Amino acid sequence: MPEGHTLHRIAGLHDARFSGAAVRVSSPQGRFAEGAALVDGQVLERAEAVGKHLLHHYASGLTVHVHLGLYGKFSESGLPMGEPIGQVRMRMVGGATDFGTDLRGPTACEVLLPPEVDALVARLGADPLRADADHERAGARIRRSRRAIGALLMDQAVIAGVGNVYRAEVLFRHGISPFRPGTSITASEWDALWADLVDLMPIGVATGRMHVVRPEHDSGAPSYAKDRPRTYVYRRQGQPCRMCATPVAHQVMEGRNLFWCPTCQPR
Incomplete structure (x- = not known):
């Protein structure tokens, strides 16, 4: 989607x-x-x-x-x-x-x-691509929920517009396990996640492509598809993490494929 x-x-x-x-x-x-x-x-x-x-x-x-x-x-x-x-x-x-x-x-x-x-x-929840987004309200809702942050980021009533790629990649970029309950996400962690989405998603608008790997890590193993930019974990299950070489893990969370690094994103 x-x-x-x-x-x-x-x-x-x-x-x-x-x-x-x-x-x-x-x-x-x-x-x-x-x-x-x-x-x-x-x-x-x-x-x-x-x-x-x-x-x-x-x-x-x-x-x-x-x-x-x-x-x-x-x-x-x-x-x-x-x-x-x-x-x-x-x-x-x-x-x-x-x-x-x-x-x-x-x-x-x-x-x-x-x-x-x-x-x-x-x-709909807060949209990182809109100037009128209320990210503090979204953060408050996350911190009241015991659902996993990996599920909350995909809930369009909480955050509007984030899908599987941005969900997996932004959590990796901040070393946050997708299994942590929303109640464990601190205000500073949420502010950092939101700020990263606000920075990353406009690049997708401008280029039509989701660039999520930092320049210093954008080398080595190719992307999961030849016409897509590299990702840290998205669709890289079983392949070595770009940061620590641990095999990237995969499972289904609430009906959607989930990707993460067990070492860089410890539970």
């Missing part, structure tokens, strides 16, 4: 290309036909992301909410666009520049009224 930086990157692209002008919205697949008709021809005022949720705000007060889920993807192209290929849930064309985009396979693509948008945002 795309992490929050991907949605913020898409939001920035759509805001630059489509906002400030009327856009044509359709649903070649048909599943979003009623929603598309509600916003077709309206002015897109702005696009933004909150965690893993993309919001297109229209001048009428309506908002199109998109959650990509596991399989959702936008594809961008110049105009004229060709005939839709595959199951295109939503097509947007026009705006301030001559671009179009097709959305395929999202978990959610729906039109929301303002109170529904407010309710959606209220359900």
Whole structure:
């Protein structure tokens, strides 16, 4: 599933290309036909992301909410666009520049009224990529919970936008075991984790890639995939830790794969 930086990157692209002008919205697949008709021809005022949720705000007060889920993807192209290929849930064309985009396979693509948008945002935790994020509230919630910090960082009601890669890597970077309960995380530890996410995630927005390994460690064993930057522990189970050579461990935590170094992140 795309992490929050991907949605913020898409939001920035759509805001630059489509906002400030009327856009044509359709649903070649048909599943979003009623929603598309509600916003077709309206002015897109702005696009933004909150965690893993993309919001297109229209001048009428309506908002199109998109959650990509596991399989959702936008594809961008110049105009004229060709005939839709595959199951295109939503097509947007026009705006301030001559671009179009097709959305395929999202978990959610729906039109929301303002109170529904407010309710959606209220359900989400602090987003490290937003200036209005309340990281102290998130920290207080973590310190009240006996759930493992590895699970809390993935809970979108606590921290919005952090996924499996950032979860594994930021905990490694701070030597924190993913199994420690939230009640054991000190305020200074949380402040340091949050500050690191605030530094790391904008790099993902700018480059489209999650760079998490410090320059002095960015050598040696290749990444888990040839087209991805190196990681410390993510998807490196059984391989030697870049810092201490202990084999990287793996198990499933609350339905998601978890990676950590038993030596660098002692319980």
